[in-house]
Amino acid sequence: MSDLYERARELDADDPLAAVRADFVLGDGVYLDGNSLGALPAHVPGRVEDVVRRQWGELRIRSWTESGWWTAPERIGDLIAPLVGAAAGQIVVGDSTSVNVFKALVGAVRLARLADEGRDEILVDAATFPTDGYIAASAARLTGCEVRAVQPGEVPDALNSRTAAVLLNHVDYRSGRLHDLPSLTAAVRAAGAVSVWDLCHSAGALPVGLDEHGVDLAVGCTYKFLNGGPGSPAYLYVRRELQDRFDSPLPGWNSHAEPFGMRPEYEAADGAVRGRVGTPDILSMLALEAALDVWRRPDVSVDAVRAKSLALTDFFLECVAAYVPQGRVEVVTPRAHAERGSQVALRCADAGEVMGRLIAAGVVGDFRAPDVLRFGFTPLYLGFAEVERAARVLADELS
Amino acid sequence: MSDLYERARELDADDPLAAVRADFVLGDGVYLDGNSLGALPAHVPGRVEDVVRRQWGELRIRSWTESGWWTAPERIGDLIAPLVGAAAGQIVVGDSTSVNVFKALVGAVRLARLADEGRDEILVDAATFPTDGYIAASAARLTGCEVRAVQPGEVPDALNSRTAAVLLNHVDYRSGRLHDLPSLTAAVRAAGAVSVWDLCHSAGALPVGLDEHGVDLAVGCTYKFLNGGPGSPAYLYVRRELQDRFDSPLPGWNSHAEPFGMRPEYEAADGAVRGRVGTPDILSMLALEAALDVWRRPDVSVDAVRAKSLALTDFFLECVAAYVPQGRVEVVTPRAHAERGSQVALRCADAGEVMGRLIAAGVVGDFRAPDVLRFGFTPLYLGFAEVERAARVLADELS
Numbered sequence: 001m002s003d004l005y006e007r008a009r010e011l012d013a014d015d016p017l018a019a020v021r022a023d024f025v026l027g028d029g030v031y032l033d034g035n036s037l038g039a040l041p042a043h044v045p046g047r048v049e050d051v052v053r054r055q056w057g058e059l060r061i062r063s064w065t066e067s068g069w070w071t072a073p074e075r076i077g078d079l080i081a082p083l084v085g086a087a088a089g090q091i092v093v094g095d096s097t098s099v100n101v102f103k104a105l106v107g108a109v110r111l112a113r114l115a116d117e118g119r120d121e122i123l124v125d126a127a128t129f130p131t132d133g134y135i136a137a138s139a140a141r142l143t144g145c146e147v148r149a150v151q152p153g154e155v156p157d158a159l160n161s162r163t164a165a166v167l168l169n170h171v172d173y174r175s176g177r178l179h180d181l182p183s184l185t186a187a188v189r190a191a192g193a194v195s196v197w198d199l200c201h202s203a204g205a206l207p208v209g210l211d212e213h214g215v216d217l218a219v220g221c222t223y224k225f226l227n228g229g230p231g232s233p234a235y236l237y238v239r240r241e242l243q244d245r246f247d248s249p250l251p252g253w254n255s256h257a258e259p260f261g262m263r264p265e266y267e268a269a270d271g272a273v274r275g276r277v278g279t280p281d282i283l284s285m286l287a288l289e290a291a292l293d294v295w296r297r298p299d300v301s302v303d304a305v306r307a308k309s310l311a312l313t314d315f316f317l318e319c320v321a322a323y324v325p326q327g328r329v330e331v332v333t334p335r336a337h338a339e340r341g342s343q344v345a346l347r348c349a350d351a352g353e354v355m356g357r358l359i360a361a362g363v364v365g366d367f368r369a370p371d372v373l374r375f376g377f378t379p380l381y382l383g384f385a386e387v388e389r390a391a392r393v394l395a396d397e398l399s
Numbered sequence: 400m401s402d403l404y405e406r407a408r409e410l411d412a413d414d415p416l417a418a419v420r421a422d423f424v425l426g427d428g429v430y431l432d433g434n435s436l437g438a439l440p441a442h443v444p445g446r447v448e449d450v451v452r453r454q455w456g457e458l459r460i461r462s463w464t465e466s467g468w469w470t471a472p473e474r475i476g477d478l479i480a481p482l483v484g485a486a487a488g489q490i491v492v493g494d495s496t497s498v499n500v501f502k503a504l505v506g507a508v509r510l511a512r513l514a515d516e517g518r519d520e521i522l523v524d525a526a527t528f529p530t531d532g533y534i535a536a537s538a539a540r541l542t543g544c545e546v547r548a549v550q551p552g553e554v555p556d557a558l559n560s561r562t563a564a565v566l567l568n569h570v571d572y573r574s575g576r577l578h579d580l581p582s583l584t585a586a587v588r589a590a591g592a593v594s595v596w597d598l599c600h601s602a603g604a605l606p607v608g609l610d611e612h613g614v615d616l617a618v619g620c621t622y623k624f625l626n627g628g629p630g631s632p633a634y635l636y637v638r639r640e641l642q643d644r645f646d647s648p649l650p651g652w653n654s655h656a657e658p659f660g661m662r663p664e665y666e667a668a669d670g671a672v673r674g675r676v677g678t679p680d681i682l683s684m685l686a687l688e689a690a691l692d693v694w695r696r697p698d699v700s701v702d703a704v705r706a707k708s709l710a711l712t713d714f715f716l717e718c719v720a721a722y723v724p725q726g727r728v729e730v731v732t733p734r735a736h737a738e739r740g741s742q743v744a745l746r747c748a749d750a751g752e753v754m755g756r757l758i759a760a761g762v763v764g765d766f767r768a769p770d771v772l773r774f775g776f777t778p779l780y781l782g783f784a785e786v787e788r789a790a791r792v793l794a795d796e797l798s
Contacts, residue, residue, distance in 0.1 A: 025456040040456035057424040057439035096677025098651030131652035134665040142541040230681035252497030253530035266533040278495025282629035284680040
């Protein structure tokens, strides 16, 4: 066997997160699509069964209080908070990422206009996952703004006195590029605009530092590196200092100061709860809560995950360079650690067909049109031997 | 025992839906809160377990296609459609009721303005469940409209050339009053406005007739009489003739004509799919799909459910009249069948305390501030003997 094959065994033997894999249900293949849908944590089915059979089936309506359903959005928000560098009380879980982008962007424009009514432009990452751009266009239309697409690196130059809000992705969904959140957030703030970060591809994979870097608003999904399950609810972060001015475009009864008062006038609740809308989807939400248990393990931390993520992607790139014929693929993901998320994107003209064959061979990544092979690396359950094997299978399919 | 006790036994013996009860998990008490959270259908836990263990745990990302996750919102919409009198292809499931009210109302205003740009008023049921009013205010603010609260019966007089949209509840959440959907919808249409009906308290309890009566847009939840589980996703109906002009304020990638094209420009999908937003909450959604199986039984139909609903509420009112001291409660729900939903609301000053004692005694209804005892009657799993027993316990607690 190759040197890389041996190296993989050594890296696995030295992996401080190796034991975490047993907390997940994994099959024979190599699952490199945890950045699309995280694998099932082994204890989740039992927890979901309890939610369904006992909490719903036996307690029924009483579970809204007795099983903690009512407070789940903010309670689970507080479980996510340390994973993205936020103190408690600033994150609320619920709705889809798209809906949260809408809340955040309309809220951001309104915040910016409190200081300067005339601001009427929303800057959006030109390479964004499309839904963010579509929702930004809708938010702009409804608030009398215009959207301008800019590359994240060009945001500092694009900011001006018209800029109300800036919507950026922490990690690009296609290329896997990690953007410079601290400096971009500071630039947005210095221009008097409000920052909105989409953390879908970074939360649970690397340190985010929302509080530390003064991010204003952030959203993210929970079914990728947080392993919350298919379509598990997204979340909204509103920086504490902005909460009393956050003015949601979706002021549903769950965000009312007195939701069971059934009062005809809306009065926004204090704190993160203000980001809630309607009745939360309890089954999906409590599956997520259970999935977050893995972060309670003493051996699991965001820093440990990040260290292993970089080691995994470094090693994958090394294996690809060694096994795949020169020039057959172009590495899209940055080599520099400071610019890399937890995925590797490779470009080749026949990416769609190649991914089909890879999946048939048990190596599951995904295809992003028109020409990207996307491989996600979830350090909680992925080992180096699998990475080496995936690269070998990839090389076979590309030859 | 009383005559009513005997009558209850006879009514149960003659109940064509009596056998359906075995399809649900019920305890020793009397559950009269199915209009808040429907009881657990007995086969749902097994189906949810399959979704979690096999579809998520084993197939993982492949389930988006192989387990039909991607098409679930419109597939389940087509299961709800016949229950509300809609042909297939007009209902999509997803998001909360509040979020769907927002889509519907902004969409309604935009539809009205296609014919008459100047329309700038939204009429809202003055007794509405609060979230509808809060969301209407937000939709109005974002579209340059004003909201005017009117009693549903006064809508025909309130309509004028400024009216863009009218948001009404089919059944009032507090009083249980059933509003006249056919005539109100016709009046709204005649005024050139767009109708939006909230079916939360009628769908699954009585015939709605969306297509027959020419309703434009409708929303509803699925956790009450449809028994979809806590926070199961809501739905949006867009009448077929309006679909190509429906312009959603939440144009997420799931509503794109080519969602995996990842194109920067938004192009709305045709049909009901246009009402989708982001990634659907699969666990909650597929629990709902399983729950809807009960409607496939040959003995279950909306008409049979409605007939039994009226018989149950008639009988409850008769028992209350016989058992409860005269003047102790006021019956809020209309006596006329044409004006009654599937609940009975009783007013008394100490309703909050009374409901607490009732629940402790195993009769579960709910309290709606400030003074309403609310009892919901789900014909699929409720029997007449339970109704008689609930009235007896109520009379004891009120004495």
